[in-house]
Amino acid sequence: MSEAAQHSATLGPAAAASASRGMRPAMISKVAGWLLVLALLVAWEASARLGLVKSQSWPPFTGVLRAVWDGMLTGELLGVLLSTMLRMLKGFLIGSAIGVVLGLLIATVPLLRRFLSIVIEAVRPLPIPAIVPPLILFLGIDDGLKVTVVALAVTFPVLINTIGGVDNIDGTLLQTARTFRKTRLETMTSIILPSALPTILAGMRISLGLAFVTTIVAEMIAGSAGVGYFIMVTQYGMRPDQMYAAVICLAALGYGLNWAFVSIERRLVGWDQRQDD
DSSP: OOHHHHHHHHHHHHHHHHHHHHHHHHHHHHHHHHHHHHHHHHHHHHHHHTTSSOOTTOOOHHHHHHHHHHHHHHSHHHHHHHHHHHHHHHHHHHHHHHHHHHHHHHHHOHHHHHHHHHHHHHHTTSOHHHHHHHHHHHHTTSHHHHHHHHHHHHHHHHHHHHHHHHHTSOHHHHHHHHHTTOOHHHHIIIIIHHHHHHHHHHHHHHHHHHHHHHHHHHHHHHOSSSHHHHHHHHHHTTOHHHHHHHHHHHHHHHHHHHHHHHHHHHHHSTTOTTOOO
16 A cells, blocks of 8 residues: 555544544533433422422423423414514514615715714614614504514614624725626625625524514513413413413524524535534
8 A cells, every 4th residue: 555545544534533522522512401401391390399489380390391282282372483483584584684785785885884873873772672662653563563673673783793794804805806897796796795694694693583582572562462472461361381381482492493593504604614513
């Protein structure tokens, strides 16, 4: 066997072993996380069954699971979850589109940045619950209010990340585009947008969680349907098992949404070395 072949044969197992060692910490971390969740659920069940928490508003976890099952079978819980998801996704898509388009314009048009920067910094810190009551005066309490509030919550993180992503583009790429006399549209679609995409997606991932929370809050403040309204009704009706069932479903749904978004993100920007495993 030649020296080059021997070197290749030696390098292969070494590289595989290195990759395996790199995967172990991530796997251990995931297993530890799930074990912690399991331990907390066992503690929940024990605290209710053994009377460690003496309250009628603290049902055992198995009772909450039964409420989840019953709610799904009757369609009541499934219906409110689907209605909330629909409002959230509408607001998320609208807010993301506004944030990306406006962010690209602000980042590439200096005059627009001068005019809008003060407005953005003034409006961005406003807490979402504070703007719901004024919006009720104009939009009422129908779905339009919830979608608008979610879109506002989503717009600013995506907007800021889009501007940051464009600002961090290597100037050499833009100079090369000018050298080859690329039009503004060609530069935007072939250089600026792909280069800023990892940062834009990071902003969208943050905004996904914000959209989820904002939808629930809006339904609690001015709702007549959805999970937020369902939680309020079950709380006032002293039905803690159904209330916690909705909360458990929200936690699982939030985890699933994040997992799905991360999977899509890795497919779109798998070339970016900053992506976590």
